[in-house]
Amino acid sequence: MINNRSKAVTIIKIAEKSGFSKSTVSLALQHSPKIKKSTRKKILKVARELGYVYNRSAANLRKPHSNLIGLVINDLTNPFFSELAVAIEQELGSSGYVVVLVNTSENIEKQEQVIRSLSEHNVKGVIVCPALGTPNNFIGHVNQYGMAMVTVARPIPHQKCDFISVDGDNSIFLTTEHIIAQGARNLAFVGGEEGNAAFEHRLAGFHRAIKNNQAKVDSFTINPCAINRNAASKVTQSLLATEPQPDGIICYSDLVAFGVYSGIQRCGKRVGIDIAVTGMDNIQGASDVHPSLTTTEVFIEAIGKRAAEVLLKRLSAPEIPFSNYSISAELLIRESSSLSGG
C-alpha cells in the first residue's frame, strides 16, 4: 500500500523506459531549453506513468541551492505571530520555496537547536521572530551555519542583519494621542516585557504622546505583563483596584487588549464607556469583539511580504548592506476608545 522509497523510480528508470539518456531526462525534468519539446513531452509522460518523485536530497548534493527556507517563530499561539507566519509562508510558497515553520515557544535553547537542525537540511536562509532574550551572538551562529537571516517584528540587540519592524513607537503614539483626545486623563499602558526592544519602542511612543499633551494628562502608569490574555486580565484587575483609576488604557497589542477587556468587565466597568481601550496590530477578531477594538492597522500581510522579499534579495545579493524596514501603521478608530460614562 505504501510505496517503499528504496525501490523508488529514478531518472535512470525513466531513461531506460523512454530510450533517452540519464542526462537528457534530468535536463528535460528541469525544463531546460536545450531539450526538444517533443522529447521533453515523452519524458514527462513516462515519468508520470512511472510515478516518479523528484529526489531533492540527491539534487541538493550537486546544486548549490536548496528550496528550503526556515521560518522560526517565537509563539505560534499568539494570533499576531501566527497571522504573520501565514503571510510569510504564503509569499515564500508562491515563489517556489518550501517553508519549514518552527515554533520556539520563546525558548532560546530550542531556538538554537532549530537553527542547527535547519542548517543540516541545507536551508539557505531563515526569517525569525526571535525568542525573548535572544542574545546578540545568535546572529553569529546563524551565519556560521552559512545561512542568511532576517529578523521580523523583534530586533536582536545591536543586530547586524536585515530587519522588518512593526511600527510600535508610532502605533502607540497614535493610540495614546487618540485616547487623550477622547478625554482620558488617567492613562495606563498595559502589556509587554521590560528589557524587550519592542516594549521599549512602544513605551517611547506612549511617553512621547504624553509629553505632547502634558496639560491634559493627570497621571499615568506603566504595567508590563506577559503578552497573553490571562496576564493582561490579571494586571488590569489589580490596576483598577488602585487610585487613581485609569480612564484610558493603551495596550501593548490587541491580544493584550482582549485580556484588558476581560479585566475591566470583571471589575464591573464598561469598555468604551467608563474606560477607553486601544490595541495595536488589528489581528483577526479585533473588529469582532464587543465593543469593537480601536487599534492600529500594522499591515501584517505587508510586513510578511516584505520580510520574504528582503530575505530573497539577501540570498541573491549577500553583500549589500543591511537594512531596516518599517511599514507605517494607521489608526483605526472603532468603539472601544469612546468615553461616554463621565
Add this chain to the structure above:
Amino acid sequence: MINNRSKAVTIIKIAEKSGFSKSTVSLALQHSPKIKKSTRKKILKVARELGYVYNRSAANLRKPHSNLIGLVINDLTNPFFSELAVAIEQELGSSGYVVVLVNTSENIEKQEQVIRSLSEHNVKGVIVCPALGTPNNFIGHVNQYGMAMVTVARPIPHQKCDFISVDGDNSIFLTTEHIIAQGARNLAFVGGEEGNAAFEHRLAGFHRAIKNNQAKVDSFTINPCAINRNAASKVTQSLLATEPQPDGIICYSDLVAFGVYSGIQRCGKRVGIDIAVTGMDNIQGASDVHPSLTTTEVFIEAIGKRAAEVLLKRLSAPEIPFSNYSISAELLIRESSSLSGG
C-alpha cells in the same frame, strides 16, 4: 561573513585532520558503539573546531529514513489548530524529528502541492488536518508518494488511515445537556460547515441531547457558518432578529463562541444572563473572556501527543491495522452558561 556551503567542511576534512578514516569519522559522528570512546572524542573535537555541519541531504541518499515529518494544517490562524500544531510539533521535536509545518488555508490544491513537495524532501510521514472538502483519493496520493499519514481532528470520507478525532459528538452532547439543565428552552446550534464530518458529528450530539430532553425543549435551530468570529457574529445577529429568540446557544467551537458573544452583545443582550452560551475545545482565552466560557476540555495537548505517537508507531510498523483514537472530552462549567435574566 556568511559561510559558503560550497567550501563546506565534510567528514573527509575531519578525517584528514584527525588522522582517522572517513568511515570512522562517520561512525563516530553517529555515536556508533563500534568506535572507541577516546577516538570519538578526538573526532568530535576536530569537528567542532572545523565548524562541521552534518549534511542530511547526503545522508538521506544512503539511509532509508529521514528525520523529516510533515505537519499539514488547514488553518493556522484558528487558535484550536495552532495550539494543536504546537502540541504535535513539540512532541515530535522532542523525539528528534524535524517538523515541516505547512498551512494550507483550507485550499485543496495547495494541500496537494504540499504533499508532493514534502515527498520530494523524502518525508516519511505526515500528520494532517485535512482542508475542507478533501476528497478520498487524497489518501491514495499520499501513499503513492511513499508516505504514511495520520489525520487529526477531521476525518477524510471513508478514510483508510489512522485518525485521532476530537470528541465532537459527546462534547456537544454534554454542552447541550448542560444548557438545557440550566433552563434554556429555545436552542440554537451555531457554526460549522455542512457536509463536513466534524460538523455532522457535533450536530449528532446536539440532536441526541435534544431527544434525550424532548419535554424540556420548545424549539431549536441549526445555523451553520464559517468557523471564525466574524461569520459567527453575523449569524448570531440575524438569529436574534427572528422568533423565537434562542435563550441557549450551543457553539461549534470556542472560536465560534467568541463571535457569538460579540453578536449577542451587539444586539444589547447579555451572555450568561439573557442567553446561555457554550463552546468546545477550551482554547487559550476561553477562561479569560468575560463572562468566562463554559466549554468542553478536549485536551488539545493529549490529542497532539497521541497523533505524534500514532504516526511514529505507523512508521515503525506499517502493516498493523488502522485505528481510530478519541480522547474523551469533559464539561467545563464557567460563567457563560448561566441564565439568570428570566
Add this chain to the structure above:
DNA sequence: ATGAAAGCGCTAACAA
C-alpha cells in the same frame, strides 16, 4: 539536441 562520465557527502557492507 543528446550522451558519457565525474562527483556531491555520506553510509554500510566487507576486509583487515
Add this chain to the structure above:
DNA sequence: TTGTTAGCGCTTTCAT
C-alpha cells in the same frame, strides 16, 4: 576497532 570501497540519485561540464 578501524580502513577500503562501492554506490545512493542527481547535476553538469564536455563530447558528440
